[in-house]
Amino acid sequence: MSRSEEIPEEAGTPVSEGIYHLEANDPHHELVDRSGLSGADVEQISELMAALGRLREAEERLSDASLRYMKLNQSDMRALHYLIVCANHGVIATPGAIASRLHISTASTTKLLDRLERAGHVTRHAHPSDRRALAIAITPETHEAAMETVGRQQAKRFLAAARLTPSERETVKRFLDDMAQEIEVSDEAWAGTAGS
Secondary structure (H helix, E strand, O other), X not given: OXXXXXXXXXXXXXXXXXXXXXXXXXXXXXXXXXXXXXXXHHHHXXXXXXXXXXXXXXXXXXXXXXXXXHOOOHHHHHHHHHHHHHHHOOOOEOHHHHHXXXXXXXXXHHHHHHHHHHOOOEEEEEOXXXXXXXXXXXXXXXXXXXXXXXXXXXXXXXXXXXXOOHHHHHXXXXXXXXXHHHHOOOOOHHHOOOOO
């Protein structure tokens, strides 16, 4: 571990520096097979995990700030984001599509839409081509507020990606997709999602 990654030694001290280092999480080599990895490899991989941790923490701070600013919860914000994308593409959003996107029940979707409509964030209208469905749209005021705050901040991710070369972007994309596949819990019985 580098000096900046050292873990405080006093009992009860909150562990922040070094929390993502492999040696801090797997000191007895029970989780990760290190054969074929040099000490420098382990150090560099640990630094990469720390960078991912910093990204996750920055995303959490942004998410928390946006929830406070918009006075909404996570599901509400995810629904509004979906409605913004639908509006940007001229797609009519329905309660069923929102339920599917958010992985929530139709009853939960109805409650969510009631809450968002009462707060003036969405409107519900008859669907133009399906008499059984409703068309859900984000209000212009909420769309503008979300775009000028949270949306503008989120878009800065693209600036970081733009600073990479095309080859570097491919490497990062492959790494992130590989990591997502490695940590997927869909086949893990302990996660309660096996067979779903």
